[in-house]
């Protein structure tokens with residue numbers, strides 16, 4: 126945050142600092158007469174009010190954030206040279222924004238939707254953003270499908286509401302969604318609070334050590350509060366009675382010193398094993414089995430400070446999967462690759478070209494130094510310093526050291542499908558997940574799915590959607606078909 130501004134001393138002023146004589150009566154042409162255009166206090170106030178909103182995020186519009194501390198608890202220097210991970214006990218300031226995906230800014234918290242888990246580490250090598258969700262997988266595996274997918278989750282152009290037809294039409298025709306949809310309609314689809322859920326980096330990322338050895342890594346944030354969920358029925362009541370339930374719970378727990386924390390774990394795959402792993406490790410619709418790559422605990426994340434001003438620090442916060450630091454880089458995951466572009470572009474549209482200079486977004490443990498200048502709301506921080514490189518006036522210089530290690534590629538360019546490894550298909554891991562569930566969990570999953578599928582207007586849309594679950598597990602498909610048939614009878 127910038128220095129708190131003392132709004133308690135002295136008279137009210139206009140934006141240009143002139144004292145305000147009357148903030149309750151507009152200036153009128155005579156008692157009972159029309160208002161005057163010379164009333165700068167009135168005009169400025171109305172005009173500023175009209176400009177209070179910035180565009181809400183096109184997805185994840187609804188959210189809450191808090192600052193915290195990440196502490197390293199295990200030596201990972203043999204995997205990465207990232208400085209913030211270089212020593213056991215080392216602490217790094219963080220900012221975490223939680224969100225729902227589909228709802229607008231004012232929508233309710235207690236809904237069935239993935240939760241965003243966007244984490245900024247303010248490291249001495251610049252900000253590292255890990256922009257994940259509370260789920261380890263996603264609905265699709267290629268960026269080019271994302272706008273279509275989100276259109277089906279958002280408001281229909283004709284009805285202005287979310288439509289079951291659009292959701293199930295897309296999911297039915299996109300069988301790679303079967304795993305994530307099974308997760309979403311299971312018990313974890315509606316967390317009881319933001320504190321009682323896990324977080325995931327979801328994608329595979331590259332770690333590289335001092336010797337240049339590469340590893341593929343997946344991040345897990347295990348809630349220390351324990352997993353707690355709401356049933357569909359509980360959530361429907363809560364969403365109606367208290368739409369802000371989750372953001373209030375987070376703020377109040379931090380206010381009373383009950384700081385939520387997560388145990389940070391990673392799965393690590395030596396780079397050479399990627400080609401032969403039974404699942405494509407860069408396919409975001411798949412997890413790496415814990416039996417194959419056990420989770421290693423590396424740190425603790427604690428949230429311990431609320432933002433002072435929600436608009437300045439939460440609404441204007443920006444997170445980008447392209448914000449890496451030395452020792453960490455992207456994988457060839459086709460979802461991640463598209464996201465490396467999408468977020469910076471969204472920030473420049475939503476918050477502006479100088480979004481990175483705002484207090485919540487700028488590096489806290491170092492400074493940004495480059496030749497980028499000017500644009501709307503540029504604060505003149507560089508004074509008269511030179512704005513080009515190379516220069517002989519002592520300006521900042523390039524290091525010649527890439528942040529991450531080069532990745533071998535081969536073959537012709539083309540609109541290729543994501544390569545399939547030996548066990549890859551669209552259904553296998555959805556089947557695993559279904560069979561991990563207890564009988565009551567399965568019953569709730571079937572009821573949640575059937576309640577939504579039954580709303581579609583065409584039988585073929587319902588049938589195609591159900592067929593995907595049947596391919597994941599025969600029992601799953603049969604029970605779902607029966608439940609939908611009963612509701613549609």
Ligand code: HEM
Pocket residue numbers: 181182183184185188222223224240241242243256257258263267268269271326327328442443444459460461463464467468471472475
């Ligand atoms: C390739 C597909 C995707 C695209 C094109 C995309 C695009 C976007 C855009 C444009 C925003 C709004 C950013 C802003 O206005 O600041 C956003 C927000 C977000 N996305 Fe994605 N997204 C994709 C997939 C994902 C995936 C797979 C995850 C999680 C694993 C994810 C997690 C988030 C989160 C957590 C936010 C909210 C960030 C915040 O709190 O400011 N997105 N996404």
